[in-house]
Amino acid sequence: MSTYPKLGEKDTRSGFGDGLTELGRTNPNVVALCADLAGSLKMDQFIKENPERYFQVGIAEANMMGLAAGLTIGGKIPFTGTFANFSTGRVYDQIRQSIAYSGKNVKICASHAGLTLGEDGATHQILEDIGLMKMLPGMTVICPADYNQTKQATLAIADYEGPVYLRFGRPKWPIFIPENMLFEIGKAQVLKEGKDISVFATGHMVWLALQAAESLANQGVSVEVINIHTIKPLDREAVVKSVTKTGKAITCEEHNVLGGLGESIAAVLSENIPTPLKMIGVNDTFGESGTPDQLLEKYGLSVENIQTAILNMLK
Amino acid sequence: MDTHKEFARQVRRDILRMVHAVQSGHPGGSLGCTEYFTALYRVVLKRNSTFTMDGKGEDLFFLSNGHISPVWYSVLARTGHFPVSELATFRKLNTRLQGHPTTHEGLPGVRVASGSLGQGLSVAIGAALAKKLNQDESLVYCLHGDGELQEGQIWEAAMYAAGNKVDNIIATVDVNGKQIDGSTDEVLPMGNLSEKFSAFGWDVLVLEQGNNLEEVVRSLELAKTRTGKGKPVVILMKTEMGAGVDFMMGTHKWHGVAPNDEQLANALAQLPETSFGDY
Structure with a gap:
């Protein structure tokens, strides 16, 4: 008998979306930005409940990263949402200068990472994002294992001061991390x-x-x-x-x-x-x-x- | 106003001496924007007595074309952000006055790193959005080079600000018509900037005499009256690169070149010592 049986099945991006919704209810400083992929990032409920704290930036990821950096000035905790490729490779210098080097408390939340993005193919299947992000001084890089853990991680990074890259995916995937299992950033x-x-x-x-x-x-x-x-x-x-x-x-x-x-x-x-x-x-x-x-x-x-x-x- | 002009002259002396001391840095654009910084920090900005990163309840300024750090450092030092003597550390090892401005060493006055061009407008708009969320009615100012407008992110940001009625921001573009490789028209003609910003939905003011202190103050004060009306405001500020030093004007060549000893002496002779005193 497995110690970690399959508890169900859900996409990890829904863990992000549900975590963000919870943050919307509990942390008034959390704001969200998205570059025309709110549905894919499962941000709909947050948007519905907090329209004033949501910024739809259109297909303009570089601007999104800059806006997020600026929003931290004044105490906001911005969560940016788009696919992993557009969250990293496309905007590397914006992240490097305006967020990482500037020490801004931005949470870069990236869905559709890796091969399991599937049918969209290589233009969208970024396989280099962990490397790009871990090379940036001061950047925390988190890649949770399932829906439950992605939700936990989403909540945890709001309480952590500093830039974070949160990587998750598109497909339905087994849920096996118990909801009550302690998640600590940096603890294997x-x-x-x-x-x-x-x-x-x-x-x-x-x-x-x-x-x-x-x-x-x-x-x-x-x-x-x-x-x-x-x-x-x-x-x-x-x-x-x-x-x-x-x-x-x-x-x-x-x-x-x-x-x-x-x-x-x-x-x-x-x-x-x-x-x-x-x-x-x-x-x-x-x-x-x-x-x-x-x-x-x-x-x-x-x-x-x-x-x-x-x-x-x-x- | 006379004191402000004397202040501007001192800032020009600082710029030249700082750049000369390390034989690197960007004097041309710094000299061209001296009146802007003097007007902004001595007259226009509503500032709290102590610098905080969040800047709640005070006007914020972002320098997007970070290479003109010498003028900003001089003005920041001489408006009480850090000791004037620290200007002597510009671009030297372990300095807070990095070649391009950064928050990394904790220099008061700086809220984001800049240097890689085209990023500051987005950051300033983000800060303006935070002010709106915080019901903070103070304003956000930012400065850009005209060459910098060749970066695509500027236009992403311009589109965003107008489309979302971010009307608590006053962007200024230093229109000196020059960039490293030559005139902006030689490098990449940008057409009619006023029409471009208007087409993007901005309220556009044109300042013909960006090296006339009274005119700069008047323009910034006018821009303030245009905020809160549903549109972001931009001032197209015409300046002379190298303004105040005869042999540095009328050319792009002093964009990023430091004067030698003889050229420094020549330049300083054109800018007599002030009551503020050299660092």
């Missing part, structure tokens, strides 16, 4: 303890890693699964602690292996406790159109791929 979660190998996963990949681990448990393989919902600041202690026990590591992310979670883990391991590591992610290529499951399989991010990688490392 050991979801399954094991002794043979550590699997560090982020976002949608956490569920797949758990499935791989539970299936291998039947074959007598003991896999530790750690949810790295905060990629920056990385919970270095949790990483070192786990591999001290297991001596082997795998990372799983819906992102280019260049610049992603895997590189961050590799840096911690090589500086502290050199450990064999396999990075599962997209290998320096663009995505393409397809269903989320087809894409995860084609690019080597499926449950089977994770199982194979684990068994190969244990040979």
